[in-house]
Amino acid sequence: MDYHTLGSSELRVSRVCLGTMTFGQQNSEAEAHAQLDCARSHGINFIDTAEMYPVPPRAETCSRTETFIGRWLKTQPRDQVVLATKVAGPSRGMRWIRCGPKSLDRANIRAALEGSLSRLQTDYVDLYQLHWPERNVPMFGQYRFEPSHERDGTPILAQLETLEELVQEGKIRYVGLSNETPWGVCQFLRLAEERGLPRVISIQNAYSLLNRVYESGLVEIGYREQVGLLAYSPLAFGHLSGKYLDDPQAPGRISEFPAFGQRYTKENVRPAVAAYGDLASRHGLTPAAMALAFVASREFVASTIIGATTLEQLRDNIAACATVLSPEVLAGIEALHLRYTNPAP
Template sequence: MDYRKLGRTDLNVSALCLGTMTWGEQNSQDEAFSQIARAKKAGINFIDTAEMYPVPPRPETYASTERYIGNWFQAQGDRADWILASKVAGPGNGISHIRDGQLKHNHEHIVAALDASLKRLQTDWIDLYQLHWPERSTNFFGKLGYQHQEESFTPLEETLEVLDEQVKAGKIRHIGLSNETPWGTMRFLQLAESRGWPRAVSIQNPYNLLNRSFEVGLAEVSIREQCGLLAYSPLAFGMLSGKYENGARPSNGRLTLFSRFTRYSNPQTIAACSRYVALAREHGLDPAQMALAFVTQQPFVTSNIIGATSLEQLESNLGSFELKLSEEVLAGIEAIHKDQPNPAP
C-alpha cells in the first residue's frame, strides 16, 4: 500500500480508503468488522463515514455506520491506528429525521453534529471533518449546469469560524469539503488563509470513468492548492464492475435494491459502461479493478474510497492497487471518454 500526504498536513493516508456507506443497511456490524479487519491487514489506515450513513438515509438506520465503527474501536482499542473521517450533513436530500431537517452549516448544527458523531464513534477526536455538501444551491449530486438563486445561507466565514473553534478544542484535527465546486473550494481556501482559520485539506467528490467532471476546474485546484480529491463512487455504484451488463439486476446490487439511484442508469451511461467493461475484458483485466486503478493513479487523487458489501468484493477492490494500467489500456479509456464524455455526472 502507498501512502500520500493529506493536504499540507503531517498525516499520510493510504491510497485506498475504506468506505462505509452500506454499513447498517446492506451490511451488519459483524460484516463491517470483517471488512475493517481485512482492510487493516492490507495496509489501509484511512476510514470514511458520515453522520447520515448508511445510504439511502432512513430514520430506522440513522447513524448506524458511525456506531459500528465506534464499537470496533471500543472492542479493538486501535483508534490511534486509524485516520478517521466523518461529515456533517447539509440541508435537503430527504433527511428530515436529522435535527428536524432544518440543517445549516452554522455554530448550532456543526457543534451538535460533531458532538453526536464523537459519542457514536467512541473517540475524542475526528482526524478529518468534512462538510458533506454545500448549504447553498449549486451544481452537485449530478447537476452540471449552474442556475443562480438569491437565497439565504450560512456565511462561509461563520462556518469556518466554528470549525476553527472545534479544531482549537481538539475535537477535530483537519477540515475537508465534499461535493464542492471550484468557486466554493477557492473561497474556503482564501478565507482560511486570510483569517488564519483551518485550511481545507481535501475535497470528497464523485470521480469515475463515467464521471470525470472533476477534471474540469477542480483537478487544477487540487494540485496547485494541495487539496486533493478523495474520490467517491469510483465504480459508479457497481456499474463499472460489469455486474449490470445486458440488463442484469443481481438481487443484492444497490441499483436493484434502491430505485432512487438513477444517476447511472441512463442510456448513455449504460452504453459507455459496456464499452469500458469490454475494454477491460479485451485486455484480460477485471473491469472493476481497471476502473479503480484508473482513479487511484490520477495525480490529483489523494485517496480512492472503495466500498464493498462482501469480503469477496473488498478483496477484488484491494487487488486493484497492484494493477498498473498499460498505455494501450489508457489510450482505450481516453477514446471511449472522447466519444461519450461524462455520461453520468
C-alpha cells in the same frame, strides 16, 4: 500498501480508503467489523464515514454506521487509524437528522460533531468534512447551475469560524469538503488565508470513468493549493463492474434501491459501460479492476474510497487498486472518454 500525505496536512493516509456507507443497511455489524479488520490487515489506515450513513438514508438506520465503527474503533490503537466523518448539509428531506437542518450554522455543526464523537467512541476525528454545500449548487446528478434557485444561508466565513473553534478544542484535526465546486473550494481557501482559519486539505467528490468532471477545474486548484481528492464512487455504484448490462436487477444498491444513483440513469451510461467493459476484456482485465486501477493511478487522487458488501469483493477491490494499467489501456480509456465524455456527471 502505499501511503500519501493528505493535502497540506501531516496526515499519512493509505492510497485506498475504506468507505462504509453499506454498514447498517446492506452489512450487519459483524460483517462491518470483518471488513474493517480485513482493510487493516491489508494496510488500509483510512476509514471514511458520515453521520447520515448508511445510504440510502432512512430514519430507522440513520447514524448506525458510525455506531458500528465506534464499537470496532474502541478495540483499536486510535493513533493508527485516520478517521474521517461528515456533517450533513441542509436537509434533503431527512427530518430525522437534527430536525432537518436548514443550515450549516454553528449550532448544527457542533451538534453534528458531538453526535459523531459519541457514536464513534473517540475524542476527536482526524478529518471533518462538510458533506455538501449549504448554498445553491448542482449536486448528485444535477449538472447545471440555476441562479433562480438562490437562497439565503450561513456564510462560508461563519462555517469556517465554527470549524476553527472545534479545531482549537481538539475535537477536529483537519477540515475537508465534499461535493464541492471550484468556486466553493477557492472561497474556503481564500477566507482561511485572509482570516487565519483552518485550511481545507481535501475534497471528496465523485470520480470514475463515467464522471471525470473533477478534471475540468478542480485538478488545477488541488495541485496549486495542495488539496487532495478523495475519490468516491470509483465503480459508479457498481455500473462499471458491468453487472447491470445483462441483468438490470443484478444484486446491488441500484437494484435494491431504485431511486438511488439517479446520475447513472442518463442515456449514454449503458453504451459507455459496455465500451469500457469491452476494452478491459481485450486486455485481460475485469471491468471493475480496470475502473478502480484507473482512478487509483491518477496523480491527483490522494485516496480511492472503495466499498463492498462481501469480504471477497473488498479483497478484489483492494488488489485492483494496485493494478498497473499499460499505456495501451490508458490510451484506450482516453479515446473512449472523448467519445463518451462524462455520461454521469
